[in-house]
Amino acid sequence: MDGSMEFTMGLSEGVAWPWPIAVYLFLAGISGGSLVVALAIRFFKGQTANTPLYKAASLISFVTIALGMLCLVLDLTNPLFFWRILVFYNFTSVMSVGVIALCVYIPLTAVLCLYAFEDEIKSIPALSILLPIINMLKPVRKPCEVTALILAAAVCAYTGFLISALIRFPLINTAVLPALFIASGVSAGAAASKMLSVFLFKEDMHSSELKILHGAEWPIMIAEILFICMIAMSLATGNAGAQSAFEAFTSGVWANLFWIGVVGVGFLGPILLNFATGKTFSHSAKAFYLSGVCAISGMMCLRLFILYAGQTYAI
Amino acid sequence: MSENIERRRFLKGMGAASLILGPMGCTSVEDDSKNANKPHYVMVFDQNKCVGCGECKEACNVANNLPDGKSKLLMEHQSGGVEGLACPHCGKEKCNCERKFVRVSCQQCKNAPCVSVCPTGAAHKDPETGIVTMDASKCAGCKYCIGACPYNARFINEETDVADNCDFCLNTKLAKGELPACVQQCKYDALIFGDANDPTSYVNKLLAVKDSVRMKPQFGTEPSLRYIPVVKLGV
Numbered sequence: 001m002d003g004s005m006e007f008t009m010g011l012s013e014g015v016a017w018p019w020p021i022a023v024y025l026f027l028a029g030i031s032g033g034s035l036v037v038a039l040a041i042r043f044f045k046g047q048t049a050n051t052p053l054y055k056a057a058s059l060i061s062f063v064t065i066a067l068g069m070l071c072l073v074l075d076l077t078n079p080l081f082f083w084r085i086l087v088f089y090n091f092t093s094v095m096s097v098g099v100i101a102l103c104v105y106i107p108l109t110a111v112l113c114l115y116a117f118e119d120e121i122k123s124i125p126a127l128s129i130l131l132p133i134i135n136m137l138k139p140v141r142k143p144c145e146v147t148a149l150i151l152a153a154a155v156c157a158y159t160g161f162l163i164s165a166l167i168r169f170p171l172i173n174t175a176v177l178p179a180l181f182i183a184s185g186v187s188a189g190a191a192a193s194k195m196l197s198v199f200l201f202k203e204d205m206h207s208s209e210l211k212i213l214h215g216a217e218w219p220i221m222i223a224e225i226l227f228i229c230m231i232a233m234s235l236a237t238g239n240a241g242a243q244s245a246f247e248a249f250t251s252g253v254w255a256n257l258f259w260i261g262v263v264g265v266g267f268l269g270p271i272l273l274n275f276a277t278g279k280t281f282s283h284s285a286k287a288f289y290l291s292g293v294c295a296i297s298g299m300m301c302l303r304l305f306i307l308y309a310g311q312t313y314a315i
Numbered sequence: 316m317s318e319n320i321e322r323r324r325f326l327k328g329m330g331a332a333s334l335i336l337g338p339m340g341c342t343s344v345e346d347d348s349k350n351a352n353k354p355h356y357v358m359v360f361d362q363n364k365c366v367g368c369g370e371c372k373e374a375c376n377v378a379n380n381l382p383d384g385k386s387k388l389l390m391e392h393q394s395g396g397v398e399g400l401a402c403p404h405c406g407k408e409k410c411n412c413e414r415k416f417v418r419v420s421c422q423q424c425k426n427a428p429c430v431s432v433c434p435t436g437a438a439h440k441d442p443e444t445g446i447v448t449m450d451a452s453k454c455a456g457c458k459y460c461i462g463a464c465p466y467n468a469r470f471i472n473e474e475t476d477v478a479d480n481c482d483f484c485l486n487t488k489l490a491k492g493e494l495p496a497c498v499q500q501c502k503y504d505a506l507i508f509g510d511a512n513d514p515t516s517y518v519n520k521l522l523a524v525k526d527s528v529r530m531k532p533q534f535g536t537e538p539s540l541r542y543i544p545v546v547k548l549g550v
Contacts, residue, residue: 005362005528005544007391007417010467016458077456078476084455088435095434095459165432166462167534311462315531 015311017163020075022307025159026188026300027068029181031061031109033189035152037216039145041209050116052201053209057193058112061152064192065106094165098158105151111137111144156185163307170235170245172310180227180302187220188299191292198288205288217295221267228262228302241315254309257301266298354444354510356483357518358498359527360418361543364505367392367416371497371506378487378496382474387481388420388497415545418506421468421480422530422538423447429460429469429480438478441485448482451475465534483508511539 038057041047047054073082086103090096114121114134121127121134137144160178167173190213197203203210235246248254270291274282281287367390375387393415394402402410427447429438437454440447454477461469461478472479484495493499498506509518527541 004546005417005542006530007419009389009391009419011386011389011419011470012461012467016462075457077458077471081455081476084435084437084453085457088437088453090431090433090436092431093434093459095432095457099434163462165428167428168462168465168467314467315465 015308017307017311018075019304019308020071022300022304024068024071024075025163025181025303025307027064027071028155028159029185029299029303030189030192030296031065031068032152032154032156033182033185033187034064034193035061035109035112035148035189036156036186037190037213038193039149039152041212042145043149044212045209050118051209052197052203053193053213055116055201056197056203057189058109058116060189060192060196062106062109062113065102065109065155069102069106094158094161098155098162101151101154101158104147105155108144108148108151112148115141115144153182156182159185163310166310168314169310170238170242170315171231171248171313172306174231174234176227176230176234177306180224180231183220183224183227184299184302187217187224188296190217190220191295195289195292198285205285206283217270221270225267244315245310245313248305248309248313252309252312254305254312258305258309261301262298262305265294266301269294269298353512355512355539356423356444356446357509357511357522357539357541358423358483358495359507359518359521359525359541359543361505361507362415362417362545363543364503365390365416365418366503366505367414368502370500370502371418374496374500375481375484378484382472385470385472387470387479388418391417391419393417417542418540419466419468420540421447421464421482422466422536422540423481423483425537425539426535428463428465428534428536429478432459432463434459438480441482444485444489446482446485446489447480448485449477449479451477451479454478465531465536466538 034057038054042051042054073079076082085095085099089100114130114137118134121130157178160181163172164174164177194210194213198205198210232246232249235242235249238246249258273287273291273294277287369390372386372388372390375381376385379387381387394410394413399408401408402413423446427438427440430440430447433439433454434457435453435455437450437452438447438460439450456471456476456478458471458478461467461471469478469480471477483489484493484497488495488499494508495506498508507518507521509516511519511522513519522541525543526546527543529538529541
């Protein structure tokens with residue numbers, strides 16, 4: 001008797017999670033991604049100094065996650081109720097587990113900022129109250145950084161797990177989504193911290209660290225493309241519900257966002273800027289910033305696409 | 316040598332642990348038998364009897380003090396025809412000849428996704444009755460439950476700013492020992508409510524003799540709202 005009766009109406013109209021959540025997923029991804037990149041390079045190269053990349057990444061991770069929290073709180077039906085998420089916990093809920101991770105992660109990004117900007121803080125008398133705190137925290141710098149690295153990756157993955165728990169939406173309810181969000185978070189985080197380290201902290205565009213990042217970007221982008229192909233193929237070859245969700249890639253406004261924003265700007269943009277232009281241009285500051293902006297906007301488009309197209313095509 | 320001792324200690328530990336954990340495992344069997352005596356409230360919607368008068372919805376709104384324009388249940392009118400095509404029954408393009416109604420409301424899942432995703436435990440199962448209900452004082456309004464519900468049967472109550480769902484009038488009518496408001500109001504006996512675990516209940520006897528379906532069973536949520544469909548093949 002399966003399928004002998006069905007209803008198509010619902011009690012809630014429109015998407016449950018609108019664009020502020022996409023922005024939050026975007027900001028949390030950048031925050032985690034930039035820290036992952038900077039701390040991985042720091043451990044890999046055994047650095048102890050506060051490099052421009054480290055400064056840029058810690059600043060970005062703190063500011064973006066703080067703005068992300070703002071988006072999250074403002075999206076609640078009543079922002080004044082946000083304390084309830086901090087007081088009540090349910091361990092079967094991905095969101096609740098994520099809140100615990102964020103409760104440790106956000107203060108850690110602030111602590112990393114203190115480490116990174118120790119010299120700057122010393123030079124500003126108004127901030128001298130922070131100096132005893134920095135001195136107190138100095139002995140635990142290494143454990144803090146290791147924890148921050150793990151949590152940064154966890155926060156990237158968490159944004160994927162958070163929405164992949166929505167079983168009604170075939171495009172969102174995929175096992176690959178957390179991996180895709182880690183990859184896209186890392187690539188956008190790397191782009192953001194690269195640009196800020198050159199722009200604000202006067203890192204040389206061709207320094208050894210940025211060279212590693214330039215090299216790592218392409219494999220990460222390939223992984224991203226692979227993950228998106230996995231999702232698309234599993235939908236195209238899946239059951240009727242999955243196949244109807246595959247339309248997200250082929251028709252409608254969200255398909256345009258995907259092909260123009262994610263594929264065109266996010267993937268083709270950096271590739272063309274770096275390989276299709278002359279060597280002088282592709283090594284110039286213009287190409288550097290442009291391809292960074294492309295990577296970040298592509299990631300924002302990806303989150304918007306997944307969230308909106310995903311919620312549009314429900315079973 | 317030392318490895319052997321380690322192994323012996325390990326085996327000893329296992330033996331001791333099995334002695335302790337074994338009986339504890341048995342207690343879970345006892346729990347299950349207790350659960351069998353717990354009520355499992357189900358509602359049956361009989362499509363053959365529903366005429367779509369909508370009085371169930373009005374009764375619900377009154378009983379649960381819902382704000383204007385919001386309801387815990389909706390009636391979907393299904394005409395059976397496809398838009399733009401002639402009706403298979405009467406041949407007209409616009410007709411109302413086949414009138415079927417479907418109740419749209421919280422399906423009261425045994426495996427409720429809203430309960431498992433709710434970060435604060437506001438969407439929970441009433442420990443006494445097992446009915447999925449809301450603790451409005453815990454809800455943060457994150458709308459995770461609304462996205463997670465496979466039936467789109469949850470909504471934000473604009474008066475309280477928190478999520479809400481049909482909970483069989485748990486805190487209004489059931490608390491007084493009455494039937495849910497919609498069931499009381501239905502003149503056509505299209506709604507039947509009761510404890511499916513009680514062998515003497517009407518709902519139990521009804522489900523034993525009638526074919527009923529559950530919505531979207533592929534999600535594995537095991538809804539407690541059952542539907543008796545109109546089975547009328549051909550013209």
